[in-house]
Amino acid sequence: xxxxxxxxxxxxxxxxxxxxxxxxxxxxxxxxxxxxxxxxxxxxxxxxxxxxxxxxxxxxxxxxxxxxxxxxxxxxxxxxxxxxxxxxxxxxxxxxxxxxxxxxxxxxxxxxxxxxxxxxxxxxxxxxxxxxxxxxxxxxxxxxxxxxxxxxxxxxxxxxxxxxxxxxxxxxxxxxxxxxxxxxxxxxxxxxxxxxxxxxxxxxxxxxxxxxxxxxxxxxxxxxxxxxxxxxxxxxxxxxxxxxxxxxxxxxxxxxxxxxxxxxxxxxxxxxxxxxxxxxxxxxxxxxxxxxxxxxxxxxxxxxxxxxxxxxxxxxxxxxxxxxxxxxxxxxxxxxxxxxxxxxxxxxxxxxxx
Amino acid sequence: xxxxxxxxxxxxxxxxxxxxxxxxxxxxxxxxxxxxxxxxxxxxxxxxxxxxxxxxxxxxxxxxxxxxxxxxxxxxxxxxxxxxxxxxxxxxxxxxxxxxxxxxxxxxxxxxxxxxx
Numbered sequence: 001x002x003x004x005x006x007x008x009x010x011x012x013x014x015x016x017x018x019x020x021x022x023x024x025x026x027x028x029x030x031x032x033x034x035x036x037x038x039x040x041x042x043x044x045x046x047x048x049x050x051x052x053x054x055x056x057x058x059x060x061x062x063x064x065x066x067x068x069x070x071x072x073x074x075x076x077x078x079x080x081x082x083x084x085x086x087x088x089x090x091x092x093x094x095x096x097x098x099x100x101x102x103x104x105x106x107x108x109x110x111x112x113x114x115x116x117x118x119x120x121x122x123x124x125x126x127x128x129x130x131x132x133x134x135x136x137x138x139x140x141x142x143x144x145x146x147x148x149x150x151x152x153x154x155x156x157x158x159x160x161x162x163x164x165x166x167x168x169x170x171x172x173x174x175x176x177x178x179x180x181x182x183x184x185x186x187x188x189x190x191x192x193x194x195x196x197x198x199x200x201x202x203x204x205x206x207x208x209x210x211x212x213x214x215x216x217x218x219x220x221x222x223x224x225x226x227x228x229x230x231x232x233x234x235x236x237x238x239x240x241x242x243x244x245x246x247x248x249x250x251x252x253x254x255x256x257x258x259x260x261x262x263x264x265x266x267x268x269x270x271x272x273x274x275x276x277x278x279x280x281x282x283x284x285x286x287x288x289x290x291x292x293x294x295x296x297x298x299x300x301x302x303x304x305x306x307x308x309x310x311x312x313x314x315x316x317x318x319x320x321x322x323x324x325x326x327x328x329x330x331x332x333x334x335x336x337x338x339x340x341x342x343x344x345x346x347x348x349x350x351x352x353x354x
Numbered sequence: 355x356x357x358x359x360x361x362x363x364x365x366x367x368x369x370x371x372x373x374x375x376x377x378x379x380x381x382x383x384x385x386x387x388x389x390x391x392x393x394x395x396x397x398x399x400x401x402x403x404x405x406x407x408x409x410x411x412x413x414x415x416x417x418x419x420x421x422x423x424x425x426x427x428x429x430x431x432x433x434x435x436x437x438x439x440x441x442x443x444x445x446x447x448x449x450x451x452x453x454x455x456x457x458x459x460x461x462x463x464x465x466x467x468x469x470x471x
Contacts, residue, residue, distance in 0.1 A: 004391040118359055132454045145404075152401035155394065161385065161412055170405075175436050179443045186451030199452075206444050213437035221434060 005157055009299070017086045021093060028062070029055050053104035054189070058198070060098040061181055064147075065205040067091055068178055072216030081286055085297055088154040091174075095151030098144050105137075136187035139180040146177035156299075164281045182206055220254075239263065239330045242348040245270060250294070252285035255334050261321055263330060264289050264305045269345035271305040272321035272332055279316065309340045369403035376402060376409060384416040 010018070032055035033048075046054070070087050073080040106117050113120035125135040150171055159167045182202070190199045239253045250262040252275055260275035262285030271292070275285045282298030289295075293302050293311060303310055303318060310316040317340035322333040325346060337343060377395045381388045388395075402409050 004389075005387050005394040006391070007394045007397055116359070119356065122358055131450065132456070148400070149404055152404055155397055155401075157385070157388065157394065157398060158401060160387070161416075162408070163412075166408075166412075172432075172436065175440050179440060179447065182444050183447045183451070186447055190451060191455055203448060206448060210437075210441040210444060213433075214441060217434035217437040 005155070009156065013082065014086055014089065017082075018089050021090055025059060025063070025093060025097065028059050032058060049104065049108040053101060053108060056097055056101035056104060057189075060094055060101055060147075061185065061202070062205070063090065063094040063097060064174075064178055064181060065209055067094060068174065068209045069212055072212035075216040076212070076219060078286075081297075091147075092151045092154055095147045098147050102140070102144050105140075131187075134187050136184050136191075139184035139187070143177045143180035143184060146173040146180070149173055150177075159281070164276075178209065235334045236324070236331045237334050238326070239332055241328050242270065242325060242330050242346075243328070245330075248289050250285040250287075250289070252283075253332065255332070257334070259336075260285070261332060262294075263323070263332070264294060265348075266292055266305065266345070268348050268350050270323055270330060270348055271343065271345045272323050273303060273305050273308050274319040274321075274336065276318070277301050277303075278310075278318050284318075306345055307340060307342045308337075365406075366403055369406040372406040372409060373399045373402035376413060380413055384413065 033051055067087060067090055070080065070083045070090075074084040106121060110117040110120040110124070113124075115123075121137060125133070125137070127133050127135060128138075150173060153162070153167070153170060162170065185202055190202065193199070237253075237255060240251060245251045245263060245265040247265050247267075250264040252260050252262050254260050261272050262275045262283075263270055263272045264285075266289055273284065273294075275283060277284050277296040277298065279296065279299055279301045282296040282301070284294055284296055284303065287294045287297045289305060292304050292306055294305050295302050301310065301316060302314075303316070306320075308318045308320040319336035319339055320341050320343045321336055322343055323346040324331050324333075325348060330346070377398060381395065381398075
């Protein structure tokens with residue numbers, strides 16, 4: 001099952017998502033520039049160029065905040081998962097908005113400099129040895145560079161080329177980028193404005209991001225702890241009650257080695273496969289199942305959950321896992337079967353039987 | 355500061371050469387999904403300009419082979435540590451920037467210096 005790369009992989013839902021995202025961005029910029037100058041009460045007064053610069057800068061900050069909220073929200077509540085699947089498009093848009101902000105800065109504050117504008121940007125303030133008056137532009141440049149790395153490596157090609165491990169590590173740059181943006185705003189805009197509104201909004205956004213991430217990490221930690229190795233066989237791990245898996249869906253569990261598996265329910269039977277798609281590590285556990293076939297939500301690759309194999313004529317295979325039932329709880333053998341191994345589904349008692 | 359700009363220019367220049375060679379000759383040999391797919395390649399140029407050393411390293415690693423997907427769960431083991439570090443740094447930054455904030459005497463009317471003399 002080979003899928004040729006295309007510039008942008010748009011499905012119906014992704015098109016709708018992108019249209020909404022772009023509309024909201026343009027709406028925000030229009031409102032900021034045309035409707036709210038009086039409400040924002042910029043103090044000291046600013047000119048249209050600075051207003052444009054602030055509009056794009058604020059927009060980039062809110063977009064970055066939203067992106068950082070999507071991950072933990074999806075882990076805390078499955079209903080946010082559709083946002084997670086489209087987060088990369090939002091990241092690219094954020095890169096463009098941040099670049100526009102930087103462009104306005106360079107083309108206004110440094111355009112009248114007798115030296116090269118970029119030299120002026122880097123050399124105007126060099127007070128790196130003090131906090132008050134620290135060249136906050138440096139934080140902005142660092143954050144912009146991080147966002148550009150993320151945006152320019154968002155295509156599916158990069159995930160496969162760099163390997164998921166390196167790609168994911170690279171995209172952890174979003175965290176230092178956010179910290180740098182906070183420093184950029186705190187040492188820049190918040191130092192000069194008399195109006196406390198934006199400062200309060202920044203504080204609330206940052207607090208929300210922090211709280212959500214800590215809550216998601218806590219939930220992840222507790223979920224991981226929920227699985228415990230059975231005493232009889234070290235390789236068996238207790239997961240969750242069998243009746244907590246919804247028909248047609250999966251519950252994702254984490255093994256002691258950090259790998260994730262997806263336990264699917266089809267009828268009154270359970271089957272477990274690796275959670276990562278063989279194509280580009282898409283989250284199979286978040287896909288729906290029909291006639292024992294799960295469809296990866298990322299690119300539509302399909303697997304029979306009882307064999308770990310793609311339907312003929314395709315040849316992709318993933319690992320399957322053995323399950324057993326103990327006192328109503330599902331247990332999994334942590335040792336994966338060879339890719340494509342047929343496993344008899346685990347029958348679970350129906351409510352009338354139990 | 356001239357050195358910083360020169361560094362960026364040299365970095366980008368090398369990146370452009372790497373992008374040209376990689377996208378024309380290299381990519382099809384190491385990724386079967388890229389064979390015959392041309393329209394997406396220009397989108398890779400900005401990324402190669404920025405992380406070309408990483409591109410060369412992976413290209414060298416994959417030469418003579420074809421990329422095969424490695425099934426693996428997304429690595430989120432370090433998320434908890436990142437979340438805590440982010441919380442500490444962002445909180446400290448906001449506290450510090452608020453603490454050093456200075457108020458200017460906005461209640462005083464401005465005076466032209468040439469008239470004051």
